[in-house]
Amino acid sequence: MLDLKFIRENPDVVKQGIENKNEKSRIDEVLELDKKRREILVIADELKSKRNRVSDEVAKLKKAKEDATALIEEMKGVGEDIKKYDDERINVEAELNNLLAYIPNLPHSSVPVGKSAADNVEVRRWLPEGYNLDDPTETPDHLQIGKNLKILDFERGTKISGSGFPLYMGDGATLERALFNFFLDFHLEHHGYQEVMTPFIVNRESMKGTGQIPKMEEDMYTCEKDGMYLIPTAEVPITNIYRNDVLEESSLPIKYCGYSPCFRREAGSYGKDTKGFLRVHQFNKVEMVKFAKPEGSYDELEKLVNDAEDILKALNIPYRVLMLCTGDLSFSAAKCYDIEVWSPAEKKWLEASSCSNFEDFQARRANIKYRRSDDKNLSLFIHLMDRDLQPVG
RNA sequence: GGAGAGAUGGCAGAGUGGUUGAAUGCGGCGGUCUUGAAAACCGUUGUGGGCUUAUAGUUCACCGGGAGUUCGAAUCUCCCUCUCUCCGCCA
CATH class of the missing domain: 1.10.287.40 (Serine-tRNA synthetase, tRNA binding domain)
Known part of the structure; x- marks a missing residue:
């Protein structure tokens, strides 16, 4: 807001x-x-x-x-x-x-003006030693690999729940668990984040606090009897930890990192990128949220991106960092970097992570402030930013 | 699910219709004293929204949330939420 x-x-x-x-x-x-x-x-x-x-x-x-x-x-x-x-x-x-x-956040002055994803700006890319993007070798995609190794079973996932609910079997389940475990451990050890594990079903106030409601209401899974919502991202519960709170300046920045499953109805998106993992109703994600002072928030955003890149380097995955143009920014974001990883099967870049600075947009919505230590009477809205990273997909 | 108790400022805790934005204590901030510190003493100490001839003045709202009674509500009535205690249920 x-x-x-x-x-x-x-x-x-x-x-x-x-x-x-x-x-x-x-x-x-x-x-x-x-x-x-x-x-x-x-x-x-x-x-x-x-x-x-x-x-x-x-x-x-x-x-x-x-x-x-x-x-x-x-x-x-x-x-x-x-x-x-x-x-x-x-x-x-x-x-x-x-x-x-329904009024979106305003883009930061450093964000390039543009109409669509085509106007996003590549900031940098990183490839493992000797990696060749133009390698013509045919690589099986994740669906094929999943089938061959019997570690993914989309058909039976559909039987249990419906399409878009992946079922991981055996080593597939172990790999998924190992990956988000690795992400968490890596950030806790190397980047000084604190781990949180939150509720996965939240009330309406929390959804409003991070702006999923009212604009994205149609995309949320609901528990109507209780007036509650399945979270579409851990950003919702993590940000709402401090809803209606006033934080002490000395405690900032607060850096949280947490795993959660994410539930999205993806209403009206059938037929677009729906193959395999590319757009599913339930997926796992490690989310990072920073509560920072306004002065340093853009430095914190850069660090957030670097933290994400470190993970991909550690896993030896080719990636590039894009700065989204104004037209491609999400509703609440003032500035956003997408990290895309190279898919050798599809021969294209796929979004793996998204790092946004919301400035005080969400903090105003969720009423999260901080008290300056030099003036105890003054409380300001803090700046929030978040980043997500999906294990497989 | 049933019965009872409760929710007041950063915290603790008074207040049951009329100068109560709210006693008192603690904490915080400023000062006196001191070589310095502690103690003691004095002062000060919430948030948000308006208006104006705007580093100030003035006004309104806020005692878990919402509605009501009244000239007037923290205080009375109703509904809701949450917390605690006891009973029941428990994949």
């Missing part, structure tokens, strides 16, 4: 940012509602002020054992008026908040 005050004061900057992100702008409506809200607020506040004043008068008169019925009579209607204006304000606010929830 963007800061309403910032929108009010910089409507053109906001509009331009949204346009660069290929999203639609409803800023004028927001500004109008914001104005309306403040007008109503002033009227209601004045009435409340009067009510408070007169109530004190009544209290004084009663204490002095004098007659207060005239004042009480005078105030009889005021309560109803206040309620009328408050109700009106609540309606306007609901409409306003609904609009705000």
